[in-house]
Each structure stands twice: as structure tokens, then as C-alpha cells.
Amino acid sequence: MFISFEGIDGCGKSTQARLLARHLEAQGRPVLLTREPGGSEGAEAVRALLVEGDPGRWSPVTELLLYMAARRDNLERRIAPALARGDWVVSDRWTDSTRVYQATRGGDRVMVDALQDLVIAREPDLTFVIDMEPERALARGLARGHEEDRFEQLGLDFQHTVRAGYAALARDYPDRIRVVDGDADADTVAARVRALLP
Numbered sequence: 001m002f003i004s005f006e007g008i009d010g011c012g013k014s015t016q017a018r019l020l021a022r023h024l025e026a027q028g029r030p031v032l033l034t035r036e037p038g039g040s041e042g043a044e045a046v047r048a049l050l051v052e053g054d055p056g057r058w059s060p061v062t063e064l065l066l067y068m069a070a071r072r073d074n075l076e077r078r079i080a081p082a083l084a085r086g087d088w089v090v091s092d093r094w095t096d097s098t099r100v101y102q103a104t105r106g107g108d109r110v111m112v113d114a115l116q117d118l119v120i121a122r123e124p125d126l127t128f129v130i131d132m133e134p135e136r137a138l139a140r141g142l143a144r145g146h147e148e149d150r151f152e153q154l155g156l157d158f159q160h161t162v163r164a165g166y167a168a169l170a171r172d173y174p175d176r177i178r179v180v181d182g183d184a185d186a187d188t189v190a191a192r193v194r195a196l197l198p
């Protein structure tokens with residue numbers, strides 16, 4: 001079973017991915033917990049070029065290719081072997097992030113879907129979109145004294161567009177995507193996620 005978590009920056013995806021992985025392991029299920037971009041050694045190196053680098057460094061097409069290259073490496077080296085062993089895979093982001101973020105940053109959605117079909121050819125079995133107001137996600141970060149670089153670089157309007165992008169995606173893929181209200185304490189959100197497991 002391949003599960004992904006999606007949502008705007010700071011919505012609590014990583015926390016929920018970790019809590020779900022812990023829950024599954026407590027039930028005796030082997031789990032690979034991974035993240036995108038990243039997860040494998042090569043993909044983590046690509047992550048450094050994308051996420052920690054200058055956001056204006058790449059053209060939209062180059063940026064898209066780098067995200068896809070990182071995903072392909074993580075899929076080949078970590079995810080496909082785990083799924084072949086019968087392990088569960090919980091991923092902090094997958095191609096839905098590319099569909100939403102790269103479209104928001106001027107990328108071409110048709111190109112995203114074509115590359116997804118050609119070089120990835122794997123969708124999660126189940127995707128949780130952790131939904132919340134960008135202002136609330138930002139307030140969480142500020143309350144912890146984080147600088148919230150990405151909110152400052154890209155702005156609240158960007159996060160609002162991303163949030164709307166996920167809502168549209170949930171309508172496009174109703175069989176796979178579940179939207180979960182993320183504006184509650186982490187254990188409450190985790191219980192909402194678990195209630196939606198098959």
C-alpha cells in the first residue's frame with residue numbers, strides 16, 4: 001500500500017506522515033517513511049539544488065525535470081523495492097505536489113502528466129491532503145519562532161493558490177484523494193487520517 005501526504009507548506013504533512021508510519025508499525029506492518037523531493041541518496045542531493053537553493057535559479061521546465069529525476073531515483077531505489085517486499089510506503093509528497101506547485105510556478109500541467117506517465121507511472125493508492133488556511137499554517141511557524149523562509153519568499157497568495165490547486169485535484173481524483181481538516185492538534189488530525197484508512 002502506497003500512501004502520500006500533501007498540502008501547503010507548514011500544514012503538518014511531515015508530522016502526520018510520521019504519526020501514520022508509527023501507527024502502522026505498531027500494528028506490525030513494515031513501513032518505509034520517505035519524502036519528496038528526497039528519500040534516496042541521489043534524490044536528497046537533487047533536493048539540495050531545489051529546496052535549499054535559490055528559488056529563481058531554474059526555468060519552469062528544468063525545475064520540473066529535477067523534481068521528476070529525484071522522484072524516479074527514490075522510486076527505483078527505495079519505494080519500488082519496499083512495495084515489492086509487501087511493505088507499506090508513506091511518502092511526504094508525491095506527484096500531486098508537482099501538479100500543484102509547478103503549475104502555480106508557471107509550469108505546464110500537460111507536461112507534468114506526460115512525464116508522470118512516461119517516467120514514474122506510479123500513483124499512490126491513497127493520498128491525504130492536509131488542508132488548512134495558509135494564515136494558520138504561518139501562525140504556527142511564527143509561534144515557534146521559525147523564520148518561515150518559504151512563506152516570505154513566495155508569499156501568502158502563492159500558498160492560497162496552492163491550497164486551491166489541491167482542492168481542484170481532489171475533485172479530479174475522488175477515488176484516491178481524501179481531504180483532511182488539518183486545523184486541530186496533531187493527535188486529532190492523526191485520528192482523522194486513521195479513520196479514513198481502508
Ligand SMILES: Nc1ncnc2c1ncn2[C@@H]1O[C@H](COP(=O)(O)OP(=O)(O)OP(=O)(O)O)[C@@H](O)[C@H]1O
Nearest residue numbers: 008009010011012013014015016140184185186189
Ligand atoms: N496539528 C498541529 N498543531 C500544531 N502544530 C503542528 C501540528 N502539526 C505540525 N505542527 C508543527 O508545525 C510545524 C510544521 O509541521 P510539519 O513539519 O509537520 O509540516 P509540513 O507541512 O511538513 O511543513 P513543510 O512543508 O514546511 O515541510 C512544526 O513545527 C510542527 O511541529
Ligand SMILES: Cc1cn([C@H]2C[C@H](O)[C@@H](COP(=O)(O)O)O2)c(=O)[nH]c1=O
Nearest residue numbers: 009036037051067093094097098101102
Ligand atoms: C515534491 C515537490 C515539492 N515541491 C516543493 C513544495 C515545498 O515548497 C518544497 C518541499 O518542501 P517540504 O518541506 O519537504 O514540504 O518543494 C515542488 O514544488 N514540487 C514537487 O514536486
